[in-house]
Amino acid sequence: MSAPVRPRLALVLGVLCCFPRSWVSCVPACRVHIPPHDQVARVARFVTHLCDWASLATVATRAPVEGQPFSNVFSISDGPELQSSGVPYLYLTPMEISVQDLQVSPVSSLSMSLAQTDFCRDSGYDPQSPLCAHVILSGSVLQINGSEADFAKKALFSRHPEMMDWPHDHGWFFAKFNITLVWVLDYFGGVKTVSPEEYFQASPEYNRKYWPSTGSTGPQQEVRVLNRKYRP
Numbered sequence: 001m002s003a004p005v006r007p008r009l010a011l012v013l014g015v016l017c018c019f020p021r022s023w024v025s026c027v028p029a030c031r032v033h034i035p036p037h038d039q040v041a042r043v044a045r046f047v048t049h050l051c052d053w054a055s056l057a058t059v060a061t062r063a064p065v066e067g068q069p070f071s072n073v074f075s076i077s078d079g080p081e082l083q084s085s086g087v088p089y090l091y092l093t094p095m096e097i098s099v100q101d102l103q104v105s106p107v108s109s110l111s112m113s114l115a116q117t118d119f120c121r122d123s124g125y126d127p128q129s130p131l132c133a134h135v136i137l138s139g140s141v142l143q144i145n146g147s148e149a150d151f152a153k154k155a156l157f158s159r160h161p162e163m164m165d166w167p168h169d170h171g172w173f174f175a176k177f178n179i180t181l182v183w184v185l186d187y188f189g190g191v192k193t194v195s196p197e198e199y200f201q202a203s204p205e206y207n208r209k210y211w212p213s214t215g216s217t218g219p220q221q222e223v224r225v226l227n228r229k230y231r232p
């Protein structure tokens, strides 16, 4: 390859990274530009919008672990692609084990990591490295109704289309993680905190490359996602 071609190719690859994932699969050479590590609120918004699942820790109400922390995986969305609200929304049923804890005490913690995307793997960062940015939210899970539930439905069903087919007799409802404090590990030197006000004031960051790939759930899921596109 002659030297002048190379920058042009890089430019083309860079442009490809800006298209929605459904249009083109990006090559691994494309690198995400996460916000600078000292702009902590922006980093937190970035991680929250990219992650489509999170670990939720509740206080267990079930024997033999009553009173102990209990962490479990949930599908989340803070908004459809390019519409980040910063609020992690959840689709829950009272039949779910952690939801039963939340009915006793909604106080909980939600954690998300760029290890859930290709970012840390491509960058060579171990999930426990602070460079593999991760965010821990403190707060509580609250049921929502009305226009906020309408937004939550759009946020969740657009990114988790199979939710549309979950059993209709399970009493599903929409909820939000009501943030009281944001903890960010995105660099050396210890954890940093961000208030909910700073967090919601920070502008959301959009980067196509590390939008979680539906491809990781297999070709069948990809087909299903394409066929069952959520239309509000």
Ligand SMILES: *[C@@H]1O[C@H](CO)[C@@H](O)[C@H](O)[C@H]1NC(C)=O
Binding pocket: 143, 144, 145
């Ligand atoms: C939402 O609606 C449900 C069912 O009608 C009700 O039980 C709940 O209290 C409402 N929640 C809020 C936050 O208004």
Ligand SMILES: *[C@@H]1O[C@H](CO)[C@@H](O)[C@H](O)[C@H]1NC(C)=O
Binding pocket: 140, 142, 178, 179, 180, 196
């Ligand atoms: C929700 O979070 C806000 C801070 O963002 C806090 O002031 C409020 O008390 C919380 N509400 C509940 C019910 O926990």
